[in-house]
Amino acid sequence: MCRVEKIIEINNLHINFYTQSGIVKAVRGVNFFVNQGETLALVGESGSGKSVTAQAIMKLLPTPPSKIEQGQIILDGEDIVPKTDRQMEKIRGNTVSMIFQDPMTSLNPTMRIGRQISELIIKNEKVSKREAKVKAIELLKMVGIPKAEERYVQYPHQFSGGMRQRVMIAIALAAKPKLLIADEPTTALDVTIQAQILELMKELKEKLNTSIIFITHDLGVVANMADRVAVMYAGQIVEVGTVDEIFYDPRHPYTWGLLASMPSLDSSAEEELHAIPGSPPDLTHPPKGDAFARRSKYAMEIDFExxxxxxQVSETHFVKSWLLHPDAPKVIPPKMILDRKRDFPGNFPEPVLVKEDR
Incomplete structure (x- = not known):
């Protein structure tokens, strides 16, 4: 049996921001990993800590005001938390690259697209300008840019939003990274272009065997994109599992809320969409107990203490909720969750307590 290689493993990560209003505990004990060639979707509302975690992996968080208080970020077998900016320059691009939400703020408006890609290739591969140009044009073709030779000499403003995002993907892939982080890469795009970009990323993952961390607030976007899903709330991972486990056998009330608020193509016009009541907690003063308790109708007394x-629900499915305790009352999930379970041919195992967080 072949051993699966973990490209990245995050262990007990804590990140604080020191502000005039107090210490914001933005990431609180996060644990997850991504295997070689795997896509992990990191989902949750704005402010849940997704982008902070991603920027910590790239070591792009400004220090101050941010500080990694404790934990490990083991990237390609090496803990990068102690590394300096100069040391990270060799890692960014080569081992890990990032696609940001808005390509116009990431691309240099005064520099031709081709040059922006070629300079990265020259820096990382030590090739001539002519060789770099050939490789840059190949990358533009790979990400679906038509007439790549002509587009090579154009500026960002001459590209549409979808084409600019394709250019950003080409730049991110220029150094052939082992891990690609996509931070809400389709939010600013219309639905049709969004679908094209998602399909492109799937194709590139299969072709290049690149691992991906895909960050989004929309569970619907990742249904056909990810291998596993980690649900994040108030700076913590509250549920993680395969796509099938999260979509058809979710166990955390927050995951139920996210799924119940997601419209589906087969929904009737009369079918009501549910909203999660309240708002996420102020992480300058994280609540005692379960951070989601104040927004959950399933909360018990222990949740506030x-x-x-x-x-552990299965080999791949983990949930941080008192509802899975053997003595907890049996609750009925929202109807749409039960409908999903009914339509899914899988089995639904009983959970067991994990003594040590993974």
Whole structure:
């Protein structure tokens, strides 16, 4: 049996921001990993800590005001938390690259597209300008830019939003990274272009065997994109599992809320979409117990007193909720969750307590 290589493993990551209003505990004990050639979707509302976690992996967080208080970010077998900016320059691009939400703020408006790609290739591969140009044009073709030779000499403003995002993907892939982080890469695009970009990323992952961390607030976007999904709330991972486990056998009330608020193509016009009541907590003063308790109709007394442990539902499915305790009352999930379970041919195992967080 071949051993699966972990491209990145994050262990007990804590990140604080020191502000005039107080210490914001933005990431609180996050644990997850991504295997070689795998796509992990990191989902949750704005302010849940997704982008902060991603920027920590790239070591792009400004220090101050941010500080990694504790934890490990083991990237390609090496902990990068202690590394300096100069040391990270050799890692960014080569081992890990990032696609940002808005390509216009990431591309240099005064520099031709081709040059922006070629300079990265020259820096990382030590090739001539002519060789770099050939490779840059190949990358533009790979990401679906028509007439790549002509587009090579154009400026960002001459590209549409979707084409600019394709250019950003080409730039991110220029150094052939092992891990690609996509931070809300389709939010600014219309639905048709969004679908094209998602399909492109799937194709490139299969072709290049690149691992991807895909960050989004929209569970619907990742249904056909990810291998596994990690649901993040108030700076913590509250549920993680395969796509099928998260979509058809979710166990955390927050995941139920995200799924229940997601419209589907087969929904009737009369079918009501659910909204999660309230708003995320102020992380300058994280709530005692389960951070989601104040927004959950399933909350019990213990939720307001003690932080829930991690429960294992299957080999790949983990949930941080007191509802999985053997003595917890049996609750009925929203109807649409039950409907999903009914239509899914899988089995639904009982959870067991995990003594140590993964």
């Amino acid at each position: 003690e932080e829930p442990p991690l429960y």
